[in-house]
Amino acid sequence: MGRPLLYLLLACFALPASAQIYKYTDANGNTAYSSQPPDGLPAQTVELPPLNSVETQKPGTPTPARPVAAQATGTQEAVAPYSALELTDIPTDEALRANNGTFTVGVKIEPRLQRQHLLRLVLDGAPYGQSSNVPRLQLVNVDRGDHTLAVQVLDGEKVVQQSPAVTFTVQRVHKP
Template identity: 30%
Template structure:
């Protein structure tokens, strides 16, 4: 079913007005009757055209929201927590470690207990050794011969050092198996137990039976 042409022409002026308004918020609109009897709307002045009054728009443009300072600001750290005690239990200060592979275990203690978000960090000769963590036990491997300095730090969640022990010296001696066996001779029951006392080096046991002549 085709649309009624008169019905279409009745709505055409309204459509034109809306298009002109949307085209420019400040443009002036004029209307007139053309030679064929049709009403025309235009934004250009025309002979015998009348100006159309347009009501101001009630649309309110909101100002762009500024980012909230509270949401973008990082939480400020509180007062730094301090421990009453932090010290290295092992090795003891100025102790000598004898290990062929240069390995040792470092253990620490503190009071009060480690706080949430805090971690231990070990320093060997003034440099961070390994990863920081909440375990108070640090295995060290392949440490060079000579004297070294140990220190332990407790670091909070903001990277601040809450406590640190003084540098504590120890001496690493990486002696050979032969040197260890020479310094501490092997006993019969230690063969196959101590690394420097392999079972193959165990001397044969003397027989208690006297030879018969």
């Protein structure tokens, strides 16, 4: 009896928003739902909450979640596709302890990375490592001392957006 009731409920929610739903108890004592009031049985109308809706937008349309980038080219303004793009998991108040100079950093990106885009690190102003679509990136054998690190979003070889650079210090064991 559980599946038919589930199907009935699903069918009720699939009806247009203007349809009325009725709840009643059938002759066997089971609660039932219908789009038609039952003959000869008392029924209650069911008030349904409003349906959720999502407004579709064309790609590249500036919205509060997609701020217009500060760079302008001629009369067209470039649109930053990501409202948040920043590095995480890098200590800036203390030295990063990486005895062999290997560590990973996270990338906070909103909305989610688009399918055609890749992430690439920029270490001390130069591209670093392989491009990836994973928001965890590894650095290997980084020298001790002060460094800057940023992340770029690439579309092919074109830089779409870049995060602010973060300054950090690597502390390594020095072996003579």
